Amino acid sequence: MIGSNLAYAQDGAQQSDLMIVLDGSGSMWGQIDGRTKIEIARETLSQVLEETTTEMNIGMIAYGHRERGACGDIELLVPVIPAAQSVSQIISAASNLQPKGKTPLSDAVRMAAETMRYTENAATVVLVTDGIETCNADPCALASELEAAGIDFTAHVVGFGLSADEGQQVQCLADITGGAYFSASDAGGLQDALTRALNRPEIAMDDSDFTPVGPEPRNVEFFIRDTANDPILGIRELTIAITRADGTPVARDDYSLNYPEASDLSATASLPPGQYTAAITRIGIYEASVTFDVPAGTGTHLVDLSLSARLVINTFLNPALPLDTGNPPASSVKSDAWSYYEIYAINDGDIAETPLFEAYQDLDFALPAGVYLIRANLDRTTSAEKIVAVAPDGITEVDFSFDVTRVFVEAMQTNGQRVERQTTYFYDEPPSGRNYFASGGGVASNGDVTPFYLPTGRFVMNVGGEGYGARRSELIVDVTGDYADIRLVVGEGATLSTDEIAFLTSPDHRPCATFLRVKYVGCLMNPVP
Structure with missing residues (x-):
């Protein structure tokens, strides 16, 4: 029973007040296994709280449940009072929530801390959220602020249906304040996570319960970077798994990634002397495996790792x-x-x-x-x-x-004046409708002639004033590959000769080898083998 587990092991120990912060944002209408997340949350909260010890003081805040798009939609639904009085009120309030709005989780946690007078009393928050912060606040900075100012402030976070990346963005609330992060992907997981979040007792330890085995572990601090002079990386950018020299994994509880902005280091560990291997993933970019030694001795051992x-x-x-x-x-x-x-x-x-x-x-x-x-x-x-x-x-x-040549084109009328609204098209084959690979103007609004950037090859250019019809000109442009600027002044009405058209369809003509898209499609003349 949770009720018996929630009591402190030490007689007379004072429990901190506890505030549940429940996500009532619109995304809670999302479904898991055919049921909405808000329905699962209501039912699970009821099941867990009904077994809560009456010795606790507990309340509830919700956010995003009254207005759409309002970052200030945060409400104290049940004040922190003895559980014997508050549990039924919390269950009733949760059953009436109608998700609507945004996810101002940072301000909701701040309200919870301030409501419990966290600078004067021990205070614990259990945040249940299915989304990340959406109101331009930094949960990690908030956690650092509450940890520094609080007497004994702790935040536990239950991520309901969050991806691994989303979970990392809210996990700092728990990590920095000494709490725990729990991930839940379904109803059973949410019940387990809530049970564990509400069941974080201080247990009295006795040295006689343990028999020392092997050398004492040392505290290890890691400074992990891409390369030697790069910024320190942490939990936002990395995952890590540490194994001993014999290949056995180090228990996950013996090391953890940090937030460098809060601690100026990447990770901490408690490891006995020996050789280790860290399998590190730079999230979304690369994976690396590095070895390091923890020598025998006392005090904190520092490990600098450059991954790439x-x-x-x-x-x-x-x-x-x-x-x-x-x-x-x-x-x-x-x-x-x-x-x-x-x-x-x-x-x-x-x-x-x-x-x-x-x-x-x-x-x-x-x-x-x-x-x-x-x-x-x-x-x-x-x-x-x-x-x-x-x-x-x-x-x-x-x-x-890119091995391109600048080609400047200026189209002129028979009266010696520039054409109006010049348009220019380049083809790597006989022109036929819109089969050009490059197009543009040629003259900027200030009158400057501006370049096209063409690869080496023989191309057809169609140029003239917009709407000029038969007055437009078609001619061959040879880009030889010496990279000297090409400047063309073109009159009206030029056409391709029969020989020029024949060459464009002959085996001797080398068109673009392919058209390669890198955000935009371009003529590729020399693909890699």
Whole structure:
């Protein structure tokens, strides 16, 4: 029975007041096994509380149950009073909740702490939530604030139907305040989690109950980074499993990941002297395995771990023209020639189906040593790719060139004036409707002629004023690969010759090898083997 377990083992020990904070947000209408989460929560709360010891003082706050979209929708439903009086009120209040709104869980926990006068009295909060904070508050910062100001403040968190990533975003409330985080995915899990959250007694220990085995463990503090000079990583970015040298796992209770913003370190552990291996996942990016030693001795042992190497990409329009990804050059396709990049792992010659990274600037990536494929698109026109090998324990810098030439086009009328509303299209095959691979204007609103960025090859250009019909011109543009700027001034009415059309369909013509999408589709002339 929970009632008997909730009593403290030490005679005369004073229990802290306890406040349940219950999620009444709209997402609680979601279903698990054919039943709504609010229905499961009401039933489970009733079952657990009916077995609660009458010696407890307990109350309840709910949020998100009265208004849609209101971050201030937080209500004290039952004050903290003896359980003999409050349990029936809590069960009744929960049964009347009608989920509607947002998830201001941080402010709800703050209200619970302040209601229990946490700066003067011991206070415990049990938060039951099916979602993460949605009201622009930081639960981790709140936990640090309550832990620092409270006499004996503790928060336990029950994540009902949360994903692992969502759970990590609220787990800090428990970790920082000395509480526990419980994950529940169904009705049975919620009952178990609530029972355990309400059953966190202080148990009197006696040294005679234990027989020392082996050397005394040492406190170990970990500082884990991508590479040596990077910021410290913690529970938001990592998962970790530690094993001994013989392969046996270290008990999960003997180590834990931390929030670096709260503790200035990645993880803590209590480990006997010996050699260990840490299997670490950089969530969503890479996995690493590192070994470390805990020497015999006293005091805290510090372990610095660098998990990966770095890949830095230096970008170029062509070998003679660097490309500043943060300050792209002018373009005729859009106002600026933005570029986009994807990094794929290659394992045993196979290219991963999904990229490890997607970026358009700050091309500095932490990843394990290995072989990778860089794919990129420039100006929604040209794509390029390159295989690179990243060396361990350091920075690998690679030059990545799109190998394009700047092509400036100015269309003129027969009277010597520029055409009105110039439009320009490029084709890698005989023009037929909309089978162009690049299009744009050619002249900016301020009158400047702006470039297209074309790969090496022979292309057809259609250019003229918008709506000019037969007055528009079609001609061959040869981009030879010497990367010298090409500047074209084109009159009206030019057409392709019979020989030019024949060449475009002959075996000697080399069109785009394929069209590769990296955010946008572009002409790829030289695919990797």
